[in-house]
Amino acid sequence: MCGISGVVKKTRPARLDIDRVTRMTNRLHHRGPDGSGIFHNENIVFGHRRLSILDLENGAQPLVSDDDNFVLTYNGEIYNYRELRHELIELGCQFHSDCDTEVLLRAWQQWSVDSISRFRGMFSFAVWDRTQGTCYLVRDRLGIKPLYYSVGENDELFFGSELKALLEYGLVEKKLDLTAIDDYFALGYVPEPKCIYSGVFKLRPGHFVEFKAKEKSLREVRYWGLEREDDCKDNAEAAQELKSKLAEAVELRLVSDVPIGAFLSGGVDSSSVATLMAQRSSDAINTCSIGFSEADFDESEYAVGVASKIGSRHISRKVTLLDTSLVDRLADTYDEPFADSSALPTYRLCALAREKVTVALSGDGGDELFGGYTRYKWHLNEERFRRLMPDSIRCPLFSLAAKIYPRMSFAPKWLRLKSTFAALGRDSISAYFNNIAIIPDEQRSKLYSAQMRNELRDYRSSDLFKNYARESGSKDPLWMVQYIDLKTYLPGDILTKVDRASMAHGLEVRVPILDHHLVEWGADLAEDFRVREGEGKWILKKSMEQDVSDEVLYRKKMGFGVPVSQWFRQELRPQVEALVDSPYLSRLDLFDSRQLQALVRNHLTGLHDNGAALWSLLMFEAFLRVVHFAGDDD
Numbered sequence: 001m002c003g004i005s006g007v008v009k010k011t012r013p014a015r016l017d018i019d020r021v022t023r024m025t026n027r028l029h030h031r032g033p034d035g036s037g038i039f040h041n042e043n044i045v046f047g048h049r050r051l052s053i054l055d056l057e058n059g060a061q062p063l064v065s066d067d068d069n070f071v072l073t074y075n076g077e078i079y080n081y082r083e084l085r086h087e088l089i090e091l092g093c094q095f096h097s098d099c100d101t102e103v104l105l106r107a108w109q110q111w112s113v114d115s116i117s118r119f120r121g122m123f124s125f126a127v128w129d130r131t132q133g134t135c136y137l138v139r140d141r142l143g144i145k146p147l148y149y150s151v152g153e154n155d156e157l158f159f160g161s162e163l164k165a166l167l168e169y170g171l172v173e174k175k176l177d178l179t180a181i182d183d184y185f186a187l188g189y190v191p192e193p194k195c196i197y198s199g200v201f202k203l204r205p206g207h208f209v210e211f212k213a214k215e216k217s218l219r220e221v222r223y224w225g226l227e228r229e230d231d232c233k234d235n236a237e238a239a240q241e242l243k244s245k246l247a248e249a250v251e252l253r254l255v256s257d258v259p260i261g262a263f264l265s266g267g268v269d270s271s272s273v274a275t276l277m278a279q280r281s282s283d284a285i286n287t288c289s290i291g292f293s294e295a296d297f298d299e300s301e302y303a304v305g306v307a308s309k310i311g312s313r314h315i316s317r318k319v320t321l322l323d324t325s326l327v328d329r330l331a332d333t334y335d336e337p338f339a340d341s342s343a344l345p346t347y348r349l350c351a352l353a354r355e356k357v358t359v360a361l362s363g364d365g366g367d368e369l370f371g372g373y374t375r376y377k378w379h380l381n382e383e384r385f386r387r388l389m390p391d392s393i394r395c396p397l398f399s400l401a402a403k404i405y406p407r408m409s410f411a412p413k414w415l416r417l418k419s420t421f422a423a424l425g426r427d428s429i430s431a432y433f434n435n436i437a438i439i440p441d442e443q444r445s446k447l448y449s450a451q452m453r454n455e456l457r458d459y460r461s462s463d464l465f466k467n468y469a470r471e472s473g474s475k476d477p478l479w480m481v482q483y484i485d486l487k488t489y490l491p492g493d494i495l496t497k498v499d500r501a502s503m504a505h506g507l508e509v510r511v512p513i514l515d516h517h518l519v520e521w522g523a524d525l526a527e528d529f530r531v532r533e534g535e536g537k538w539i540l541k542k543s544m545e546q547d548v549s550d551e552v553l554y555r556k557k558m559g560f561g562v563p564v565s566q567w568f569r570q571e572l573r574p575q576v577e578a579l580v581d582s583p584y585l586s587r588l589d590l591f592d593s594r595q596l597q598a599l600v601r602n603h604l605t606g607l608h609d610n611g612a613a614l615w616s617l618l619m620f621e622a623f624l625r626v627v628h629f630a631g632d633d634d
Helices: 015-026 081-090 100-118 163-169 178-187 235-252 268-279 300-310 325-334 343-354 366-370 374-386 391-404 418-424 428-436 441-447 450-456 463-472 477-487 489-503 516-523 538-543 564-569 573-581 583-588 593-604 611-628
Strands: 002-008 035-040 044-050 070-078 121-129 134-139 148-151 157-160 200-202 207-212 217-222 260-263 286-292 313-319 359-361 508-510
Touching (some): 002 121, 044 070, 044 121, 148 163, 178 450, 268 359, 268 538, 286 343, 300 313, 313 343, 325 611, 366 489, 374 477, 391 418, 428 477, 489 508, 564 573, 583 611, 593 611
Antiparallel strands (some): 121 134, 148 157, 148 200
C-alpha cells in the first residue's frame, strides 16, 4: 500500500510547487516507508510513497510511460493484474517489471477510462495524459482506498491520499464546513464527498475526476453503480455459490512477496475469511487477535478456538482498551474528526499484526452486504408496523407519544420506548437515520448555539440518506438501508478506520468480502437470505456451516465494543469535565454552553447515557487542538 500526492497546473510548475509536493509526500511517509519518488514535467508534479508488496526490486513510482505521454502515481492492488498483463502482451505491449503498477499504466494507455472496469481490486490513483492535457483521479468501487482533492487559488488541482497532505500544500481558506460538522455529530464521521474543510472533497467510491489543465475544468463521473435484481435461488444453491465466490475472492488476495496473514476476531466474517485462507494455503497461515482486560468486551477466546481449528500461527495479546495518549494520536491519524471508538482497538490490532506480517486480510463488509447489523432487524420490525397504519394517523400519534414518554437510557431495553415512538412518528429513512445517529436531530439542534442553528438553517443531514435511498432504485426496505450503509457508513467509517489505523503502522489490509463481483452477486439476494427469522447474515452462516463451528456462527454479535460510558464516569472524567471549558470549543461558538454542561452533568450523575455523544465531542475537541488550531498562536 502507498501514499500519493500531486498538483496539476496550466503552466509549468515552479520550484515552489515541487517543494510543496515534496512536503506533501513526506507527510505520507507512514503509508509508504520503503521508498519515495517525485516526478515533474510541464504541467504536473506527482509524488509517491511506497510500501513494497509485489516485485520488491521494481515498481518504483511515479511511473512514466516509454513515450513520456502518461504518468501514474498509484495506491492499491490490482488482483487480476496477471490476466490483464497477458491480455496486454497479446495486444503488443512490452513490460519491464512484474508488478501491477506497470499493468495499470499500460492498461490506461490501451483503454483509457474504459480500463477501470477491467480492474479487480482496491485502488486510488492519478494518471496524467499529456496527449489530452488531462489528469484523472480514480477511486475504487467501494471506497477501500482514500483520495482527497481540492482546487487552489490559481485554479490548479491538488490531491493526496490523506487530508494531511492537502493541509501541507495549503488550502485556499482553512474554513470549517458547518454542514460537515453537523454530519459528523449525527454520524460520527464526515461522509463522502464532503471533508471537514470547505472546498476540499473526498473522491466518491466508484467515481473518477477528469481535470483538463488548459481549460481548468473539472468534472466528477460515476463509472460503477450497484443495481439490484432479485435472483431466485434455493438455499443450497445460494449457499454453495456464496462460498465459492468468497473462496475465489480470498485466493485472489493471497498474492504477495511479503508475509501475509489475517485478522481473526472470532466473529462470523473474520472466521470465514481466515478459514478459507487456511484451506488455500500450503503452509500454516498467520492470524492475530487482541483480547481486552475488560471481560465484557473480550471475544478473544473464540478467535483462539478458530485458530486452533484451522491450524494457524496465532498471536493474541491482552490489552487495556483505555489509553489516553491514543486520543491525540487518533486525531492526528484521522485528520478529520472521527468518533468511532472502535478505532482504539483497531489501532492496537494493526500494531500487533505488523509485528509478524505486512499484509492482512480482514472480514470487513460482511454486515453491510449480508445484513448483519442488529439495527437491520429493528428497522424491518418498524417497517412492518408502519404498514399497519396510514402516515396521516401514525406520524402525529407517535410523534406526540415520543414527546410525552420520558428518556430512560439506563432502563432495561424494553422500557426504552421513547426512541421507538420517535421512529414510528417519522418516515422510514428519517427514522433509520435517527436510529443510528450518535446525536439525533432534535438533540443536536438543542446542543448547538443560536449562531450555529442560524448558519445551518434548513440543512438536514438525513437528506444524504434519502438521496441514496432513491438512488438504490429498490422498494425492498432492507436493501434500501443496506445500500445507504454501503454508500455512507462503509466508506466513511469502517474502511476509513481500517485504512488509517493500518497505514499508520505500514500494514496493508485486503478486504475479500468487498470484491466487487461478490458485492454485485450479494446485492441480488432475496431478503430472507440476508435476514431470516431474526438471524442476520443467514446465507453467509449457512454457507460456512461445514467449516466454522455453530458456536462462532450463531453466537450473539459482539463487535469491537468500547466502554466509553463507563470511562467518562471514571478514568476519563477529568477530560469530559474539561470539555465544558475547552478554549478550542469556545473559539468556534458552535455549542450552547448550558446544553453542553447538561450533557456532561446528566451523564456523570447517571441520569442519561450520553457516552457516544461525549466521545464525539472529545474527538472533535482533539481534532481542533491537534489539527485545526495546530501552530496557531492566537
